[in-house]
Each structure stands twice: as structure tokens, then as C-alpha cells.
Amino acid sequence: MPRSPDEEPLSVVEATFDDVRKLAALFREAAEAAGLQERVQLDCELALVEAANNIVEHGYAGTTGGKISFWLAIVPAEVRMELRDQGKPVPSGQFSKCQQFELDAPDGRGTTIIQSCIDQIGYRTEHGENRLVMIKQL
């Protein structure tokens, strides 16, 4: 399993919701092989799917042919997931804003869900590439 973004990604998928399912399946396979606790698996898969969905829906909105690259490292202390894309960046500060869930809102929960599931979130854009790092402490 690729441990570092310096290595080849675990997977590169099309920026479609169907392919987000492929990322989730890859994560589950690795998580089960590593024997991760159920709660950790649930939280990480959910955060991964929400983050990838955001890339599909917002990052590549109005475009076709976009790609999402996925790195995954599972070590004794943490699970580290990284997504990279070349779409429109997430608005500045989005992942560090303190947001409350609107109970009856039909959408808009994705980022807050990620914040609830993940311990450390890092996001930056370099040379037209967006990099989202999500770390779950074990």
C-alpha cells in the first residue's frame, strides 16, 4: 500500500460518483486487512466519500474528464488519507471553519461531517493541484 504521496497513488479514478464508490471499496479492503476498529473504518470511509463527492460536485463542476488521486497509509498511530485533484479549489478556510449542522437542511453537511470524523485536516493548492490530507488518530 502506498504510504507517501511521493509514491504512486493507491488509485486514480474518474471524478464521478460511481468512481467515488471505487475509492470507498479500496479503503474498506485496506482497512479490513489492517484490522482497523469498526468506528475508525466508518468515520474514515464516510470522510473519504464526502471529500471525494465534494471534488466531483464542486471541484469539477461543469467539466468532464477530471481525475481524483488517492493515497492511503495505515500505520499503528493513524490513518492518513490524501486526495488530489486539479479542479476548482475549496474556498479558503472552509475546512477550518466551525460549522453547525442545520437539522432540516437538505444538503451542505459534507464539510462538517468530515470535521466530525477526522482529527486533522490539511488543505492546500499548489501549481493548480488541490491536496486534501485527512488524518484519523488511532
Place this chain on the structure above:
Amino acid sequence: MTDQIDILEIVIDHPRLDAAIAPVFRDQMNDRFASRPTRLLLDLSAVQFIDSTGLGVLVLLLKQMGAPGKIAVVGLSPAVARLLQITRLDTLFLQFDSAEAARAALA
């Protein structure tokens, strides 16, 4: 004579209620909601995963039902229960261990 409240019961057969299936799921729910129920029992036993998009479809159902509406859910997998907990929607979607208990609560 006692007024009987009709409960619409729907068994969801999608293993993943996510963004990939949400448009189809939404259309299916809209078709079932033509009768404008105020009580809904959702059997989620087959649902192994739900994301915010899938959850959004369920929230829309609750909004369509309006103030008197109640939704009960049964058969929650750990992933579904976790998302409802995270989003505090476990306060709006009443959870039961069995369909019988759900029906009794909705009646």
C-alpha cells in the same frame, strides 16, 4: 369511531444510499410520496452505507411531510446509525429495533 393514521412503509433495497444513487432514489421516493403520508416507516436493513447526499433525500421526505410528519427507521447498520448521530438527525428520525415497535410508536 377512532381515526386511524395510515403509515407508509418502505423497504430500501439499495446497499449504498450515496451520491451515485441519489437521483434514482429521490425519484423512487417522490413516486411513493404521491399519497402525502404523515407517517413513514423506513426499513434500512439492506443499507450498509449512507452519505450526506442520501441523507439529504431522507430529510427532504421529512420536510415534505411537514410539522405533523414522523419518520421511524429500523434496521440501522453501524454506518447509518453513525451518520445520523454525527448530524444529530437521530433526534428527527426515530429509531426502533423492530418494525412492530415502530408502528406502535407512529400510530
